[in-house]
Amino acid sequence: MSVEPADPLPAETHHLDSESRADGGHADHKAELRLWLRLLTCTTMIETEIRRRMRDRFDITLPRFDLMAQLERVPEGMTLGELSRRMMVSNGNVTGLVDRLVAEGLLQRRQSDTDRRAHYVSLTDAGHRAFVAMAAEHEDWVADLFADLGPGEVEKLMALLGAAKRSVGRSIQNAVET
Amino acid sequence: MSVEPADPLPAETHHLDSESRADGGHADHKAELRLWLRLLTCTTMIETEIRRRMRDRFDITLPRFDLMAQLERVPEGMTLGELSRRMMVSNGNVTGLVDRLVAEGLLQRRQSDTDRRAHYVSLTDAGHRAFVAMAAEHEDWVADLFADLGPGEVEKLMALLGAAKRSVGRSIQNAVET
């Protein structure tokens, strides 16, 4: 979790001189770097606060809550692999999380009828009830964290982050193909 | 690491009906929730990709790189506590990271002359050289990830994330004071 400088450096703002360089070095991309650090700072701050509240209020970890959130959307359940892709974490990670949540009685797992490699997981009734209660508060926490943003700012941020997400997706795809 | 739905739900876009509710339930804040999930998705995608490249290219972990980045900014070094605050991670975390980096010869630690509780850490010459080499490529990676954004979009995102960061900071502060 690296972060922005507490006091942002003397703003050599937006100084993309990629064409004006005589040396053989790489172009200057400080603006993008600062953007990444700020993005990371925002995410870390929010994540840390939500983790704290989840622990204090519900005695649950964030990864477990996140996993339950994925399952809540698909009541019939999904395979571990699908969970792994949606949560963007490794397979082994999901295996462990599911094990613990099953042990707590919040999840159930069953083997697929058609593919004996695959295991479906879904929320138990207790898991569903627990999640609904937590999700309502969670939504309020998030709303409060962003409370100083106007509706227009929220929409604008969504749009710009959407553009950023597409750019990142494209860049990663290019890297994989290479 | 929870994420947005792969296919965002049928856009009940921006439907803040906090005043139009008759029931005693809490207001609907789906827009803010979606914003948080998108923010998290962007960060996770970027972080995962950079982590992968750091490992492939330099055989180093992201936390170690981040710690070195903090020290690079302050050549005379800083205490573990200051590192912990800047990186927004726990004290114990920093202790472990520093131990490993010292063992690799990239960091040096020395006791403070004036405060025998405090330990200063700084990059060794080898650490500095290694960091400079990694940082140049890192900057290029980040630039490429955001390459589809125009300069105006980068600036606008910076500004909006700045506003978001202030909002989050205010909200957390309120929560602590309570």
Next chain:
DNA sequence: GATAGAAGCTTTAAGCTTCAAATAAATTCA
């Protein structure tokens, strides 16, 4: 100076996370 509280750091336990290797089952295709 003594004492109390705060501050800096380490340690421990528990849990999260990744990567790589292994297992098993399904699929492709020669």
Next chain:
DNA sequence: TGAATTTATTTGAAGCTTAAAGCTTCTATC
């Protein structure tokens, strides 16, 4: 069919992370 490949999951090792407890040292106050 049968071999090779792909897919789904698990396992194990290493490392990251937090929270909580504890140790040492500093500082403020009497």
